[in-house]
Amino acid sequence: MQLKQKLKQMIQKSPLIWRAYFRVKTEILRITNLRYYWYDITQNYKAMNWRTSDPKRAIISSELIFLYHKLEKGLVMPGPKRLFGLEPARSLMEILNKWDTRNLASDPVYLGALGTLQSYHDRILEFNLDEKDVILSDVKAFLINHDCQRAAYNTPCKLMTIDTSQNSDHKHFKILMEARRSVRNFIDKPVPREILLDSISMAQLSPSACNRQPWDIKIVSDPEMKKKLLSHQNGNAGFGHLAPHIAVISADASCFFGVIEKPEPYIDGGLFSMSLILALKANNVSSCCLNWCVRPKTDKAAHKLLNLAPSQRIIMLMAIGYAPEDTSVPRSPRRDVNDIVSFI
Ligand SMILES: Cc1cc2nc3c(=O)[nH]c(=O)nc-3n(C[C@H](O)[C@H](O)[C@H](O)COP(=O)(O)O)c2cc1C
Numbered sequence: 001m002q003l004k005q006k007l008k009q010m011i012q013k014s015p016l017i018w019r020a021y022f023r024v025k026t027e028i029l030r031i032t033n034l035r036y037y038w039y040d041i042t043q044n045y046k047a048m049n050w051r052t053s054d055p056k057r058a059i060i061s062s063e064l065i066f067l068y069h070k071l072e073k074g075l076v077m078p079g080p081k082r083l084f085g086l087e088p089a090r091s092l093m094e095i096l097n098k099w100d101t102r103n104l105a106s107d108p109v110y111l112g113a114l115g116t117l118q119s120y121h122d123r124i125l126e127f128n129l130d131e132k133d134v135i136l137s138d139v140k141a142f143l144i145n146h147d148c149q150r151a152a153y154n155t156p157c158k159l160m161t162i163d164t165s166q167n168s169d170h171k172h173f174k175i176l177m178e179a180r181r182s183v184r185n186f187i188d189k190p191v192p193r194e195i196l197l198d199s200i201s202m203a204q205l206s207p208s209a210c211n212r213q214p215w216d217i218k219i220v221s222d223p224e225m226k227k228k229l230l231s232h233q234n235g236n237a238g239f240g241h242l243a244p245h246i247a248v249i250s251a252d253a254s255c256f257f258g259v260i261e262k263p264e265p266y267i268d269g270g271l272f273s274m275s276l277i278l279a280l281k282a283n284n285v286s287s288c289c290l291n292w293c294v295r296p297k298t299d300k301a302a303h304k305l306l307n308l309a310p311s312q313r314i315i316m317l318m319a320i321g322y323a324p325e326d327t328s329v330p331r332s333p334r335r336d337v338n339d340i341v342s343f344i
Pocket residue numbers: 180181182183184234235236288289290291292316329330332
């Protein structure tokens with residue numbers, strides 16, 4: 001130890017050698033830290049692989065959404081009406097049969113799938129798209145065996161428009177965007193559960209790849225648990241402990257198949273997080289994202305603490321609570337819009 005210290009002092013005497021030493025050290029660290037990718041590789045290999053016999057509900061649900069989303073999309077495509085979606089429709093009926101045995105029949109995903117299948121059937125019938133009866137009878141028989149009246153929604157539905165005139169939706173959205181800021185001070189008052197739920201259900205309206213909705217959110221309010229959780233995160237010093245709630249937003253990698261989809265949990269989870277921040281602000285609740293850039297060891301510790309499945313990728317933590325009156329926030333100006341846009 002002493003020898004190391006002495007050597008360090010010797011090197012520090014020469015700025016040139018010190019800089020070279022520092023550069024080499026940084027480079028070695030950068031290279032050795034590449035080993036963290038191995039954690040990603042093994043995690044992705046384990047999670048991103050749909051096995052049809054897999055009992056996990058997230059997987060069967062994602063597979064179902066993935067398939068019926070193809071039919072939903074087909075139902076809104078412009079152009080002449082044609083027969084489409086034979087394979088997805090068949091696979092969909094197969095998976096729905098699996099759901100029947102699992103007592104999940106009141107699930108909105110299941111009902112959404114049935115509703116879509118019903119619309120698919122109606123479309124084929126209305127435009128006489130299946131003269132050779134390649135699939136129509138099968139779908140009809142399937143629907144007779146399933147209670148389609150319970151279908152959660154009709155699809156497709158009409159696109160809502162936004163009022164862009166003065167004092168309009170556009171103005172309200174701009175106000176919300178300008179008012180939202182990262183807040184690093186909170187009063188000691190919990191956010192009522194109904195407000196949290198209202199915000200989370202608005203965030204659920206975020207887009208996700210094939211509508212698979214891989215997100216999961218844990219709201220941690222227990223003081224001991226919050227403390228432990230925050231000890232794993234390096235950006236909350238001085239204010240994290242004031243937040244009455246720390247949300248943990250994660251996304252389930254097993255909702256995706258094949259490593260080709262590896263960014264999706266982060267993209268979908270990020271979109272959900274942004275919507276949540278805005279929805280909270282629309283309820284006058286403040287928040288601050290807390291990065292989850294941690295070593296595998298820390299990531300595993302947090303999974304254990306929260307009892308999160310290994311396939312859940314933690315996207316970020318979020319401090320949530322009410323800001324005191326007259327709270328200050330950094331100005332944090334944005335770059336010039338022309339610096340970030342190119343019209344091609
Ligand atoms: C993914 C992500 C991670 C962040 N992590 C932290 C953090 O650990 N601690 C913190 O104080 N702020 C964190 N922030 C907040 C940013 O510093 C903040 O969004 C940025 O400075 C812009 O300021 P504004 O949000 O007030 O507009 C994070 C933001 C994002 C999007």
